[in-house]
Amino acid sequence: MYKVILPARYLFKRRIAILAILAVALCVFMVVVVMTVMRGLLQDFREKNHNFFGDCIVSSQSLVGFTYYEDFIKQLEEQDFVEAVSPVINAVGIMSMPGSDLNDAKTLTGIDPARHIKVTNFAETLHYRKSDPQKAFVPTYDPEKVGCVPGIDMVYLRNSSGGYSHGLEPMPIELKISCFPLTARGNLLNSGMGSPVNTKNFFYSDDSHSGIVKIDSNTVYLPFGRLQSLCGMGGKNPRASAIHIKFAKGFPVTNGTAKVTSLWKVFAKKYETQAATSSEQTYATLMDNVVVESWKGYRRSAIAPMEKEQAMMTLIFGMLGIITVFIILVVFYMMISSRSKDIGILKSVGISTTSVVGIFIVFAGFIGCIGTAIGMSAGCAMLVRINSIEDWLFDKYNWQLWDRSIYAIGDIPNKIEWQMLTIIGTCAVVACLVGAIIPSYQAARREIADTLRVDQL
Amino acid sequence: MSKLLNANGIHKSYPMGQTKLKVLKGLSLSIEKGEFVAIIGSSGSGKSTLLHILGALDKCDKGMVEFKGRDIETYSGAEFNRFRNLKVGFVFQFYHLLDELTMLENVLLPTMARAGTFGWISARKPAKKRGIELLDRMGLADRIKHKPYQLSGGERQRVAIARALMNDPELLLADEPTGNLDSATGVGILEALEAFNKQGQTIVMVTHDDRIAARADRTVRLADGKIVK
Numbered sequence: 001m002y003k004v005i006l007p008a009r010y011l012f013k014r015r016i017a018i019l020a021i022l023a024v025a026l027c028v029f030m031v032v033v034v035m036t037v038m039r040g041l042l043q044d045f046r047e048k049n050h051n052f053f054g055d056c057i058v059s060s061q062s063l064v065g066f067t068y069y070e071d072f073i074k075q076l077e078e079q080d081f082v083e084a085v086s087p088v089i090n091a092v093g094i095m096s097m098p099g100s101d102l103n104d105a106k107t108l109t110g111i112d113p114a115r116h117i118k119v120t121n122f123a124e125t126l127h128y129r130k131s132d133p134q135k136a137f138v139p140t141y142d143p144e145k146v147g148c149v150p151g152i153d154m155v156y157l158r159n160s161s162g163g164y165s166h167g168l169e170p171m172p173i174e175l176k177i178s179c180f181p182l183t184a185r186g187n188l189l190n191s192g193m194g195s196p197v198n199t200k201n202f203f204y205s206d207d208s209h210s211g212i213v214k215i216d217s218n219t220v221y222l223p224f225g226r227l228q229s230l231c232g233m234g235g236k237n238p239r240a241s242a243i244h245i246k247f248a249k250g251f252p253v254t255n256g257t258a259k260v261t262s263l264w265k266v267f268a269k270k271y272e273t274q275a276a277t278s279s280e281q282t283y284a285t286l287m288d289n290v291v292v293e294s295w296k297g298y299r300r301s302a303i304a305p306m307e308k309e310q311a312m313m314t315l316i317f318g319m320l321g322i323i324t325v326f327i328i329l330v331v332f333y334m335m336i337s338s339r340s341k342d343i344g345i346l347k348s349v350g351i352s353t354t355s356v357v358g359i360f361i362v363f364a365g366f367i368g369c370i371g372t373a374i375g376m377s378a379g380c381a382m383l384v385r386i387n388s389i390e391d392w393l394f395d396k397y398n399w400q401l402w403d404r405s406i407y408a409i410g411d412i413p414n415k416i417e418w419q420m421l422t423i424i425g426t427c428a429v430v431a432c433l434v435g436a437i438i439p440s441y442q443a444a445r446r447e448i449a450d451t452l453r454v455d456q457l
Numbered sequence: 458m459s460k461l462l463n464a465n466g467i468h469k470s471y472p473m474g475q476t477k478l479k480v481l482k483g484l485s486l487s488i489e490k491g492e493f494v495a496i497i498g499s500s501g502s503g504k505s506t507l508l509h510i511l512g513a514l515d516k517c518d519k520g521m522v523e524f525k526g527r528d529i530e531t532y533s534g535a536e537f538n539r540f541r542n543l544k545v546g547f548v549f550q551f552y553h554l555l556d557e558l559t560m561l562e563n564v565l566l567p568t569m570a571r572a573g574t575f576g577w578i579s580a581r582k583p584a585k586k587r588g589i590e591l592l593d594r595m596g597l598a599d600r601i602k603h604k605p606y607q608l609s610g611g612e613r614q615r616v617a618i619a620r621a622l623m624n625d626p627e628l629l630l631a632d633e634p635t636g637n638l639d640s641a642t643g644v645g646i647l648e649a650l651e652a653f654n655k656q657g658q659t660i661v662m663v664t665h666d667d668r669i670a671a672r673a674d675r676t677v678r679l680a681d682g683k684i685v686k
Contacts, residue, residue: 001574002566006558347541348514
């Protein structure tokens with residue numbers, strides 16, 4: 001019973017115990033808030049990428065693209081694990097605005113909105129055509145004109161609250177897009193016959209806000225067929241750059257990707273063996289450049305740095321955890337040193353060394369549990385109100401944690417994950433116990449007569 | 458009377474810089490059951506060290522302490538704890554009460570240690586009864602919920618005696634129990650010890666005061682690490 005009574009009394013009688021509780025609470029508070037926000041940012045970024053690219057991407061690593069994509073799409077659509085498929089053209093071009101100095105290299109993405117919205121969340125990224133995304137390339141101000149959808153950051157400047165000021169109708173802006181069409185062998189299509197560049201004019205019909213900065217600031221969406229012909233990928237044996245796939249609901253992405261990979265291998269092999277003419281052999285060779293990847297693999301170059309950042313944060317907080325253990329160790333060393341008389345008294349009435357260690361371990365457990373509970377409660381309270389606190393700071397002092405005119409984030413992520421809280425809480429309590437074990441054991445092992453000697457009091 | 462404790466050829470020294478300070482030099486002592494023995498000696502003569510060795514709070518460098526015929530050096534760790542918990546009770550000059558516990562809790566501590574956390578559930582009621590009885594005998598029935606800092610030195614020493622007797626030990630070792638008290642209070646403590654001795658409690662008391670030692674059945678004088686009388 002003394003194992004409970006004594007630690008409980010030490011807890012409320014010793015000011016240093018309160019300080020130890022506060023140290024634990026502060027560490028837990030900091031870890032809960034920062035890890036939740038960091039994890040939220042990464043998860044948000046992942047979700048945005050996943051939603052924007054679909055579950056699996058069959059893509060060519062060459063600008064030339066690959067043929068027979070519609071045959072493969074047909075095959076995919078017959079699979080029960082596939083929900084929707086969309087062919088995509090990826091190219092690089094020059095965008096200019098007639099009558100202005102604007103002239104910039106951009107990523108061009110050709111999509112068929114009717115198919116693409118079934119695979120990705122493209123529809124939700126639109127502003128004017130959100131409710132009628134199939135008409136994304138039909139300007140509301142002139143339905144006869146061919147529209148284009150630039151990334152939002154190419155059209156508007158983000159304001160300090162992270163929003164954009166759209167007008168009621170899209171502005172009638174004409175954009176000139178120039179491409180270098182390539183043959184299936186990778187040569188310029190028009191070389192030696194006039195201009196090697198294909199140019200077409202498009203009209204701003206909507207903009208896309210995916211939340212992925214690089215895409216919103218550098219990508220122009222064009223109608224699939226138009227970009228295909230601009231890039232010289234149309235004709236008798238049309239080519240595409242990629243096929244985006246959405247799997248049936250609940251079907252694991254890894255399994256689906258593996259299935260698509262094996263389907264593709266069989267598909268490519270079939271065309272390779274059937275290729276008789278030289279042009280058919282060229283088309284079959286294009287398939288060698290095709291890779292099948294999950295959305296995560298396809299976007300790894302963008303996601304990896306963020307994951308690395310999170311790993312770094314975890315490492316930093318791991319070190320913080322070690323510092324916490326050290327703080328607890330120092331606090332306990334001080335506390336236990338001042339309790340050496342008590343240890344002598346306890347041992348003089350027959351309490352074993354292990355039981356004395358047990359008293360201080362229970363004490364450390366109390367400190368860990370109370371500190372963790374306070375830290376977690378404060379952390380959760382902070383997270384629940386983090387956005388309103390930031391709003392208040394912005395209104396009052398014009399200060400933001402992340403300048404929304406620079407960073408493409410909306411609200412600060414504050415979704416509390418109980419699994420993460422459990423891990424943090426357990427680690428904090430274990431850190432306290434680890435910090436207490438060494439000084440407790442050292443003190444408990446001292447000779448009774450030494451601890452009770454008058455000059456030790 | 459049968460022999461309860463026998464110390465034979467006890468040597469004890471403490472490191473002091475490069476040299477060793479020899480405190481006990483081959484001391485031998487025997488305690489009979491029911492005796493009230495006073496060990497007397499000047500300050501630094503090794504009285505407290507001897508008492509600590511007899512009560513297994515310290516170890517001797519050389520020699521042997523037998524309790525009821527068994528060398529306590531042969532005890533295992535658990536047996537040492539049981540010995541301190543059940544066989545001997547200690548009363549210290551500076552009371553050594555736990556400041557965080559009430560008087561009753563301090564008295565109950567040896568029984569709590571014996572019973573363990575779960576055993577305490579069944580042991581609590583009779584232990585509490587005995588604790589209150591002991592405190593009542595010491596004239597502290599109305600102070601059971603007080604903390605040590607709320608009591609006088611004499612009252613604290615009475616609580617320490619009650620704690621030492623809580624598990625009804627065969628041997629009570631008192632290290633200058635009146636050394637920190639005024640003479641009137643000291644007399645009260647001695648009277649309490651005498652009363653317990655009359656009921657058969659074996660007591661070994663250390664003191665430097667001849668008048669206090671005179672109240673014991675037998676006086677053992679310690680000088681230069683040896684018994685001289």
